Amino acid sequence: TPRVFSGIQPTNHLQLGNYLGAVKRFVEMQNDGMETIYCIVDLHAITVWQDPADLKHATRELAAAYLACGLDAEKSILFNQSQVPQHAELGWIFNCVTRLGWMNRMTQFKDKAGKNAEKASLGLYAYPSLMAADILAYHATHVPVGEDQKQHVELTRDIAAKFNHDYGVEFFPETQPIIEGAATRIMSLRDGSKKMSKSDPSDASRINLTDDADTIAKKIRKAKTDPEPLPEALDGLEGRPEARNLVNIYAALADISPEQVIAEHGGTQFGQFKPALAELAVEKLAPISEEMARLMADVAEIDRVLGKGAERAAEIAEPILAKTYDIVGFVRSR
Ligand code: ATP
Numbered sequence: 001t002p003r004v005f006s007g008i009q010p011t012n013h014l015q016l017g018n019y020l021g022a023v024k025r026f027v028e029m030q031n032d033g034m035e036t037i038y039c040i041v042d043l044h045a046i047t048v049w050q051d052p053a054d055l056k057h058a059t060r061e062l063a064a065a066y067l068a069c070g071l072d073a074e075k076s077i078l079f080n081q082s083q084v085p086q087h088a089e090l091g092w093i094f095n096c097v098t099r100l101g102w103m104n105r106m107t108q109f110k111d112k113a114g115k116n117a118e119k120a121s122l123g124l125y126a127y128p129s130l131m132a133a134d135i136l137a138y139h140a141t142h143v144p145v146g147e148d149q150k151q152h153v154e155l156t157r158d159i160a161a162k163f164n165h166d167y168g169v170e171f172f173p174e175t176q177p178i179i180e181g182a183a184t185r186i187m188s189l190r191d192g193s194k195k196m197s198k199s200d201p202s203d204a205s206r207i208n209l210t211d212d213a214d215t216i217a218k219k220i221r222k223a224k225t226d227p228e229p230l231p232e233a234l235d236g237l238e239g240r241p242e243a244r245n246l247v248n249i250y251a252a253l254a255d256i257s258p259e260q261v262i263a264e265h266g267g268t269q270f271g272q273f274k275p276a277l278a279e280l281a282v283e284k285l286a287p288i289s290e291e292m293a294r295l296m297a298d299v300a301e302i303d304r305v306l307g308k309g310a311e312r313a314a315e316i317a318e319p320i321l322a323k324t325y326d327i328v329g330f331v332r333s334r
């Protein structure tokens, strides 16, 4: 049976790309009646330095965002990764399956480590192996993610296949990345060649789900664009990454296609299009940020929801890890 797993790191605030590229799809899959498991991947977060108090706050805020965006703690399993030790346990086993040559090809590590890779943590390098464990500890088959995570989900398939081959079993399933819609790669508002990210040092590069209406409008007004008006046809966006990005954001927020956006707004100047986009963004995001603020007023309730989710997650992962230990040949001495 199909089982959906995905996760988001509790770093900083959720940004528009996370919402449009990931969480909106999480909600759709939940509401389609699929078995859905959504994690707050705190073990991944600490692959780069996180202040402990900030990490706690970001974890609870991400839980609040999940709920405010329409995830339901009864229908979906919502929890934070560190509370289910099977992730780390399977991650270690996968570290011993994964080849260095595979890891050396991972573009996220190169992007995040930057020029001085000697100073990056070993955890940042091993990140994709832990991500494979996140998915396969539940035998998940469907993984909704943004375009930037495609390579990691493909690596998950390689790790599963190598494990199955090395141990002569048909144990871990093939995983499918689910990357659909106009918003699979939302770009930075300041640089059309860089994806929007929670951890980008420039706050002006992104829209946070916690931003108020004035901040959202200001960031869109200041978004980098070229001087041309919007084209009359979609192929006129070629070579115009910033314009393309704003059209994609509009489409994803309005639940229409980029073609429809061009049909409605083709020929208009950014001086007109940007306020329309800002109005739409505020209309869609304000109810979410209000609900997040309401939920954040009761942290104990958030922790309770996460605790219950972790128990349900562990019920699935425990037998899968027990079987994995048997396959690997670990003696069960207690
Ligand atoms: P960080 O900068 O800390 O890596 P992030 O914004 O990249 O933060 P992640 O927690 O790494 O967020 O990713 C969460 C989910 O959001 C993943 O499925 C990822 O593919 C998706 N995602 C991240 N950025 C974008 C984006 N710009 N457009 C669409 N989807 C995105």
Ligand code: MG
Residues within 6 Å of the ligand: 197
């Ligand atoms: Mg990321």
